[in-house]
Amino acid sequence: MFKNIATIIKRNYACNHNNNILNILKSGQVGTEIVVQGWVKSMRNQKENVFIDINDGSTDKKLQIFIPQKITPYGVNTGSSIRVMGVLKHSPKGQLELNAENIDLIGECVLSKGYPFMPRKQYTLEYIRQYLQFRPRTNKFSSMLRVRSAANLAIHNFFCNEGFLNVQSPILTSNDCEGAGEVFKVIPESKEIIKSMIKEGLSLDEGFFNTKAFLSVSGQLHLEAACHGLGSVYTFGPTFRAENSRSRLHLSEFYMLEAEKAFIENIDGIMKIIESLLKSITQNILDTNQADIEVSSESPQSDFHWLDKKFNVLTYDEAVKILENNKNKYKEPFDTNDGFAKEHEIFLVSHLGNIPTFVINWPKNMKPFYMREFSDNTEKVSALDLLVPNVGELVGGSLRENSYEKLKEKIPEGTNLDWYLDLRKFGGVPTGGFGMGFERYIQFITGITNIKDVIPFPRWPHNCSL
């Protein structure tokens, strides 16, 4: 038995993570003397003793500390950080608890100095969102962050297993074709730097890079360049939209997972990857972080009955027919010129058993220029949307136009995309791919309704705190 706290702490540092609460609760070594550190989540006084629930972020679970009141330092309260030495025991109810022999206050947390969370009070997500610096300490949000972290890992491992290479597409780009004006431009803050660099005839916006530079709205076009050589590639990183949207599904900065595959001749191949991706990563998260999903979720809880069902596939025309036959079941009138509103998407999925649903074979005029036309019907393109419960559209994808001549005709005027055409001109191959909004995926599996609550530091119109 180590009685010297310094010795134990030193030993602890050698493999610190083994001593986090997740591992302590897993290993369950009753009778072992340990040191544990974390934040006080709640306290209950009971005659001469105190029960303290402590959490260190490694799990949603708390470790209960049992300690005599007389050795509990002044200042230990909800929100403060402590270090505790003691012996693991089973409580009368059979749960692991720590019989503390020593407790140190590391950092106080005094409400009257302005801490915005009172003990034992529930706060709305809107309230918590005002204090982004403290949000990772709250139960719901830290559970969401663990789900997000597990999803990140599952995504990288999924693509590795499927033979895809990670190729980080650029954030700064001189292409703005896709954004149609709703992009952010990027210039040095320092006018001196621009002036010292600018070449004759260029505007200030072009001074640093010799061209205007924008924040990427999608890595797809660059990913296609990598795909023509590496075969199967994906990128997973931030993308940006300068839209004045207040929707619960939109942010100015959000994460996109995009994948592209060479030698793919039909849309089934893309649907197969997407279905396999969603089932695999969701099952992975459930295996490791099911409790976090439950804690982070808003009621009603998300259900996962779709995990062992085949995803639905219907054509755009079939989807329109369902909407037209069910006009009384949604509010916003459906107009084929406007495409599906979120309400229509959610209705379609629920009409089909709340199983994720691919809608394929879209009218050409509703999709971007690079999607591949049918050979026997030039009014339709080989595109897909995947609709899911809670959020509606989660994934969009297509085969890409791989004919140099057709693509050249369809490329919007004024864009500088000769390099993109080059991919087809020299050693071109049929490719296809898709993009998934990562935050929407987290909303889908947790049921959290506002996208601002599924990203660590949300940025949206009129808001860029911290």
Add this chain to the structure above:
Amino acid sequence: MFKNIATIIKRNYACNHNNNILNILKSGQVGTEIVVQGWVKSMRNQKENVFIDINDGSTDKKLQIFIPQKITPYGVNTGSSIRVMGVLKHSPKGQLELNAENIDLIGECVLSKGYPFMPRKQYTLEYIRQYLQFRPRTNKFSSMLRVRSAANLAIHNFFCNEGFLNVQSPILTSNDCEGAGEVFKVIPESKEIIKSMIKEGLSLDEGFFNTKAFLSVSGQLHLEAACHGLGSVYTFGPTFRAENSRSRLHLSEFYMLEAEKAFIENIDGIMKIIESLLKSITQNILDTNQADIEVSSESPQSDFHWLDKKFNVLTYDEAVKILENNKNKYKEPFDTNDGFAKEHEIFLVSHLGNIPTFVINWPKNMKPFYMREFSDNTEKVSALDLLVPNVGELVGGSLRENSYEKLKEKIPEGTNLDWYLDLRKFGGVPTGGFGMGFERYIQFITGITNIKDVIPFPRWPHNCSL
């Protein structure tokens, strides 16, 4: 035996990645009929037959195709894409080769139409860099991209195993304190959007977010907020510098790996994580992609003798003494006011056996405000740099000032970092962390000298192609 190519292709799609060249060469199923697709890397004519080396990006290896000239379509040449059906056999030399029964030209590659690479010619990295859209098709660069992808995966798995959570720090931030003016600012391209949103009294730059917004130069401060609640966290994403630097070690957009750990009381704990990280991920990459490292490397080849050595640790004062005692061994004079130049860093590492070397205990005035002062010497801070062969400084880290009062004194004026102070004011804990330039890491292990050649789409002053 399947004789119908369409049937085989269909079967192939069901589990396409199993049929890439990496898996074909691994499984080595002689006598099996397969379909393979890829790009022609080289061709040799031999009387009535043709040998074609084909690659599909899944490996650095080529699969040799053996085919009668009379059934080889016109247009199959270096750079073009083909689909081949045939039977795997051992060549007379014992290597696997494909006896082709059928070959289809998928995409031609006609030099006279402007393809910039001639068959059998070697090009410099500078030349290749002019054609970013084709770069992933070249041998060296595709090997580098596979190394980079393997490193990405190894990093995420390392941190998961060590109990760290991935928390994506924001790219857009209203803090510019660290960049000291050398930051990019971000505004919507559309003046209409700004005008429709701007509130009274704000500048155009503040119109969209109600504040100026910049591209992040580091995720550390935000990571510290997540660390106070989650314990052990990391972020791995793009960061930006608006510096007019033409160095072979600097880009305007580059990837940083940053980690932060709570309850850490001394710099040894941070060094331990860094050493373990570098050894673990490098060993992982060598296990899966050693050939890619060799192909991508410039001569002389990187050596990995440091993998089973303990990293060196010396203090800043000791490092200065070594430099002062060896003035004749480097060109640029060393001045304690300027800190180490790259040449000094490289000299120090080579002087110490080309083993990665930590330099610790730095003068306070050479490091940022948030690093923790020694309790017994307020002129020094608990900071570290890790110097490595090829690149010099690879990692920087420190304990963070966790005293609210001291930090408040040291925070630069005019910054809006009350939220950062709040982390110490309420439930503060000792933390420490580090940041590693990902491209420099790739340079370190491959020996590639120019940082522009270790990122898919490099951005630097006067350059933002594609």
